[in-house]
Amino acid sequence: MSNKIKFAGVKNIIFDLGGVILNIDYKLTANTFQKLGINNYNDLYTQFNQVDIFDKLEKGEITPAFFYNEIRRMSNLNINDEQITDAWNAMLLDFPVKRLELLQNLKNDYNIYLCSNTNEIHLANYNKTLKQTFGIENLGDIFIKEYYSHKVGMRKPNSDIFQLIIDENNLTPKETLFIDDSPQHIEGAKKVGLIAYHLIDGEDILELF
Numbered sequence: 001m002s003n004k005i006k007f008a009g010v011k012n013i014i015f016d017l018g019g020v021i022l023n024i025d026y027k028l029t030a031n032t033f034q035k036l037g038i039n040n041y042n043d044l045y046t047q048f049n050q051v052d053i054f055d056k057l058e059k060g061e062i063t064p065a066f067f068y069n070e071i072r073r074m075s076n077l078n079i080n081d082e083q084i085t086d087a088w089n090a091m092l093l094d095f096p097v098k099r100l101e102l103l104q105n106l107k108n109d110y111n112i113y114l115c116s117n118t119n120e121i122h123l124a125n126y127n128k129t130l131k132q133t134f135g136i137e138n139l140g141d142i143f144i145k146e147y148y149s150h151k152v153g154m155r156k157p158n159s160d161i162f163q164l165i166i167d168e169n170n171l172t173p174k175e176t177l178f179i180d181d182s183p184q185h186i187e188g189a190k191k192v193g194l195i196a197y198h199l200i201d202g203e204d205i206l207e208l209f
Contacts (some may be wrong), residue, residue, distance in 0.1 A: 007195060012176040013106065014165060015143075015187075016156075017116035019181035020199055021103070022126065031086035037156050038075045057119045060150035064132035089125045100134050100207060103142050113165055114139055114146040115178070117155045123148060135154070145169065157188030166192060179205060 018024040033041040043066075053070045056062045062070075070080045092155055106112055127138045150157035154164065162187055166173060173193030180186055181199045189196040199205065 001021045001026065007197075008178050009110070009175055010110065010177045012111040012113070012169075012171050012177065014083075014115050014162075014178045014194070014197075015103075016114045016125070016178075016180035016182070016185065017114060017118065017126075018092075018180055021099055022095055022115075022129075022204060024091050025093060026091050029089075029091040029097060032090040036075075036079050036083060036087060036180050038071075042188075055155070057121075057132055058117050058122075058149045058155050059153050061153075064119075067119075067121075067122065085121060088121055090124050092122060095129060095133055096135065097134065098206060099204075100142070102209060107142065111169070111171075112143050113169065114143045115161060116147070117183075119150045123150075156185040157202075159188050159191045162189050162192045162194060179208070 015021060030041045053062070053067065053074070057064075057067050065081075068084050071084050072079060103112060107150070130136050132137060136142070145165075145168070147161060152161060152164060154161035156162075162178070165171065166176070168180065174195065176194050178186070178189040178194045178196045179199055180189070180196070183198055186196040186198045197208070
């Protein structure tokens, strides 16, 4: 497989995580919450929209403990932290080894970064999966720098998180490619001048290089 990207002049690549590197299935979390008795979960959270509690979790404004209590309050159900964690993590599937190997190879030709809307609960799960499947502690072993929304207090599609990456790493936007599977994030990246590629359903980053 060639590591020459199909975008001329690109020197830097910013990758989304879920749906791009990590396989995810939002329906699994919805189904698991519904089995617990939260029948309106799809009104609370989707790939494209979510209520305030999820935004705050992804921006690091609330703790996991607060999140668990809010889920119980909103659902009026007596469910424990472990049940909520398992349901919330159900969407997280696997890291295909070929994608991780691709990223390792891309490091030789590009400056690569990660930008993910995520949270403390999911990050712990990612790292456990990485250790089991690829033998690394976290994605810091691959990327120059990781930008997790709950750690930087910003989230996509707001342009401030993209501008932060540009400024901290002295990147030239027209030389920087951003890859994401959510259309609203693509639009946010374009606002700061990044080259933005929407990875559509069924498409794989392996096909881009």
